[in-house]
Amino acid sequence: MKTPWQAELADSFTKPADLFAFLELDEIHQAEFLEATDRFSFRVTQSYARRMSKRNPRDPLLLQVLPDAQELIDHPNFANDPVGDLKAVTAPGVLHKYHGRMLLITTGACAIHCRYCFRRNFPYDANMIGKRQEQDAVDAIRSDLSINEVILSGGDPLVLSDERLAQLIQKIGEIQHIRRLRIHTRLPVVLPNRITTELIAALTEARLKSVVVIHANHANEFDHDVNDALNALQKAGITLLNQTVLLKGVNDDAETLVRLSETLFENGVLPYYLHVLDKAQGTSHFDLSTEDALAIYQVMREALPGYLLPKLVREEVGRPYKTPVG
Numbered sequence: 001m002k003t004p005w006q007a008e009l010a011d012s013f014t015k016p017a018d019l020f021a022f023l024e025l026d027e028i029h030q031a032e033f034l035e036a037t038d039r040f041s042f043r044v045t046q047s048y049a050r051r052m053s054k055r056n057p058r059d060p061l062l063l064q065v066l067p068d069a070q071e072l073i074d075h076p077n078f079a080n081d082p083v084g085d086l087k088a089v090t091a092p093g094v095l096h097k098y099h100g101r102m103l104l105i106t107t108g109a110c111a112i113h114c115r116y117c118f119r120r121n122f123p124y125d126a127n128m129i130g131k132r133q134e135q136d137a138v139d140a141i142r143s144d145l146s147i148n149e150v151i152l153s154g155g156d157p158l159v160l161s162d163e164r165l166a167q168l169i170q171k172i173g174e175i176q177h178i179r180r181l182r183i184h185t186r187l188p189v190v191l192p193n194r195i196t197t198e199l200i201a202a203l204t205e206a207r208l209k210s211v212v213v214i215h216a217n218h219a220n221e222f223d224h225d226v227n228d229a230l231n232a233l234q235k236a237g238i239t240l241l242n243q244t245v246l247l248k249g250v251n252d253d254a255e256t257l258v259r260l261s262e263t264l265f266e267n268g269v270l271p272y273y274l275h276v277l278d279k280a281q282g283t284s285h286f287d288l289s290t291e292d293a294l295a296i297y298q299v300m301r302e303a304l305p306g307y308l309l310p311k312l313v314r315e316e317v318g319r320p321y322k323t324p325v326g
Helices: 005-010 016-022 030-039 046-050 060-065 131-143 162-173 197-205 224-235 254-266 290-303
Strands: 089-091 101-105 149-153 180-185 209-215 239-245 270-275 311-314
Touching: 016 030, 089 131, 101 131, 131 162, 149 162, 162 180, 162 197, 197 209, 197 224, 224 239, 239 254, 254 270, 254 290, 290 311
Parallel strands: 101 149, 149 180, 180 209, 209 239, 239 270, 270 311
Antiparallel strands: none
């Protein structure tokens, strides 16, 4: 019998020392861990941790969540709001950055805290839609006839309850000029038990065409439970796409990324974007040069059919679309 997703989320690792003990690793740099987690807290689900290799401090999944002293260094080319989210806020929790699409910051909570997160410094308290702001957000969508797609983001929108999501989706679905609902989420990968029959019903019973954009960076993130979760979404007729972030030390070679694309397709997911790192303050140790990114991408282009090749992009403040790289 599966553990309820809420219980599994509550049982997450919230201290690096506990994860190190689970992985049978020697505890190192504890003082640096504590200082880094003071700036950006630590959280890893048990499910995700079970896919890490024990006794391997360079495991690519571990490196995505491991606090690092380099997070404490302020770099002049890195910013707290690297993609200009705050400039795009039109109401609390409502971002209007691109034509035809409106994004709702539904929560500041996530099931896992990725150290490279571009919103790690985002002021969620003043910029997300709680229940009191929800109707204002819906009204903003209704009043703008140029919008045909609503994106639920966060944090991670799937940490909200099925009931809360169903109510929000129903309200959005009642707006006749909205055609699509897009959800950006890491939970199918890091907490696959979250994909419940009630969630699928909320996504499929509305009038809207649903698109779920997952976030996976490495083929090792997939196991039987993740495969089952993605299969359930696919069988329900939900379009599945993936976004990957190019990360130094984690997936910065073409062979790793080709294997990821193949694994995604085996699970009914199309590669969508390969993002050059958004330069959020505290993430510089994950950064790659544009030249290195292009060299990796050229090998991927030669190895993959076009439909399995994600678009290599970066997000630039003020641009009306993601900027292709190369």
